[in-house]
Amino acid sequence: MPRYALKIEYDGRPFVGWQRQPDLPGVQAAVERAIAKLDPVGPEITGAGRTDAGVHATEQVAHVDLSRDWDPYRLGQAINAHLRPHPVAVVAVGPVSDDFHARFSAMERRYLFRLVSRGSPLVHDRGFAWRVRHELDVEAMREGAAFLIGKHDFTAFRSSLCQAKSPVKTLDEIRIVESDYAGGVEFRFYLRARSFLHNQVRSIVGTLERVGSGAWEPERVGAALASRDRAQCGPVSPPDGLYLTGVDYPENPFAASNGAWPGEGGV
Template identity: 65%
Template structure:
């Protein structure tokens, strides 16, 4: 039974999230339905991360087991045909060993967040960025982000419905930079860790926006982290600026 790794891109707006849900559209459900068109049976795929409703992906990774030897190119083409018109695409496919697991083999997950700063309503970027109508202090946000790096108890930045066994995680990177785009100035957040708590990235960004607006200071963020209290967190930002951008494995399954 050959196993295939799938690199997946999707627009999260129409979906209730990655995970299959009864009577609600999901990315997992869309791909499993496409697989059932190729091999009529029940399919269950595993993914590197379970993104929430409205969250996008440019580098989600999942794996599937097939009964036939499809070949990577043929499988990806067939899946893309049957995924239409859903905003989901298989951008790479590779046959992998039976010991490869999209979730458990992953060494690091990278999320990207886009925040647009302009007063005029977003048009081309609508639904793809979180829009703030005023300028933010990027230097202060960058300083505050540095206070969150390393191994900590991230209870403050953890959803109350998070099912992780422990709130202790190691944050490898939280880069904050301003980028000039055709739509206007954006702040991009590059967040990397082996794994994340539920709503952790969106809690980071919402809190850092408060720092950029002057409502909080970097010291406040450090104190909030130490408090281990969800009430100390800033607001959780909307999902539509967040992207699962990349998943790192000991050996890149999609390498040429």
């Protein structure tokens, strides 16, 4: 059975998360129902990461085994036709080898979190960014973030429901970019790691927001990490501003199209 990699983007607001759940709207189930219209086997798909309810993706990656060969472009367009009206789209398809696994073959995952500081409620970005009313000190947040870079036991920054076998992870980067935003300031948190724990990114951002507000000293982030105590972590930020933005593999599964449909620019 030929295997295909799918690059998928979605608005997470209508869904309970990526993972298929009985009688609840999951992104995985929506894509599987669309593919079932095309393939009599009714195949299951496997994603690179299990995003939570309300979390978005610009580059989730999944793989699927089909009963016949497809032209990648036609397969993507056929899936998209059956995905309507869900806010989900397949943006690239690539044929891959039988040993490619969207989750276990991944070498790196990247997340973006958008945080907006302004007095007025968000309108166009409502549900797509976390808004706080107070000002934030970006340099203090960067100082606090530095304690988290590298290999650590992140017990304090993971959900009590996390099913990972080990809390030890290596966080390769936290980069915080400040930019103008109408009536305020936007802060973008870029995080890179091979893998993340459940709620790890949202716990990190929620903690750094406390530092930026002045409620925490930057050094308290290091103390919370060292405590290995969930109660010492800052609050978990809402899912609104979180996006899965990329998954890297030893070889690019979308190299043939450079991640783009015919007639579009490459990524």
